[in-house]
Amino acid sequence: MNHHIGVVEDDANIQSIVSAYLKKEGFHVTVMESAEKAWELWETQPPDMWILDIMLPGMDGYEFCKKIRQESDVPIIIISAKDDEVDKILGLELGGDDYLTKPFSPRELMARVKRVFKRTSQSAQDNHTPHDRIKAGNLLIHENDRRIFWNGHEQDMTTKEFDILLLLARNKNRAFSREELLIKIWGEDYFGSDRAVDDLVKRLRKKLPEIPLETVWGYGYRLRGEEA
Structure with missing residues (x-):
């Protein structure tokens, strides 16, 4: 499993925990504390998935998600302290594939990462047909x-x-x-x-x-x- 995952999170403790669990599962991980730095990564070495915090300094996660969706359908899992239903709906409607509320279990996050990758891979297989x-x-x-x-x-x-x-x-x-x-x-x-x-x-x-x-x-x- 060599997927590259970009983690956009300004909390150093969460950065460390999420990164450690992802690496343990075999993922290549790049951690950034701002959406601006994440966008630089997107333009040079785009990840196969984003794990994205909403409350970030500068550009927030919603705006970053919107910008990514203008260019790609790369999977995005949103993690946020905002647990209101309206926040979840907004995040998903802007293009998030999943939404996880803080505090969360790292094991649950790993399960969701694997599920989203499995779903996107299955979708590509389902769309295959011999008619070119x-x-x-x-x-x-x-x-x-x-x-x-x-x-x-x-x-x-x-x-x-x-x-x-x-x-x-x-x-x-x-x-x-x-x-x-x-x-x-x-x-x-x-x-x-x-x-x-x-x-x-x-x-x-x-x-x-x-x-x-x-x-x-x-x-x-x-x-x-x-x-x-």
Whole structure:
């Protein structure tokens, strides 16, 4: 197990404990006390997962999570002294994959780290198919290479943007409920509101103007196909 995990935490005691447990489990660990230093790491040697505190000096964890999600779907586990439900929901809706309230058991954190890695790995396997290319109007998906083309031009996509387009393109004209999309794209143990689906669709429509990604009011979304 050689995953690289970035720990962003300004409490030296928590830094030491979390780092020791992660290393014991075989992970490569980089510890930082600020989101600014974490961003420098992201641009030079991006980790395979972030363990992120919310209350940080300077840029807080919410803002850092938001910035990361604009570029990647790398797993993020939030650890925070904020235990209100609204704080948990905000953290998850900004893109956190899990939320753990301080004080926490290091063993529980290790279990969650392994679970998130297992879920993301399984998601990649589930999306595999022998059909390499899928076309829906001006949208072309090279599935095996995980590449998206719109009007002949390749587009940069996050993992979840790619996954939802692939799912919808495989099932043209079928309406998916928001709940279905949450389960299929985020996983069955995702905790958060279906606003995450709406935000993802909003980003796709901005990246791919005129894509026939239709809202089924009061239900969910569908990608209109040529046979519609």
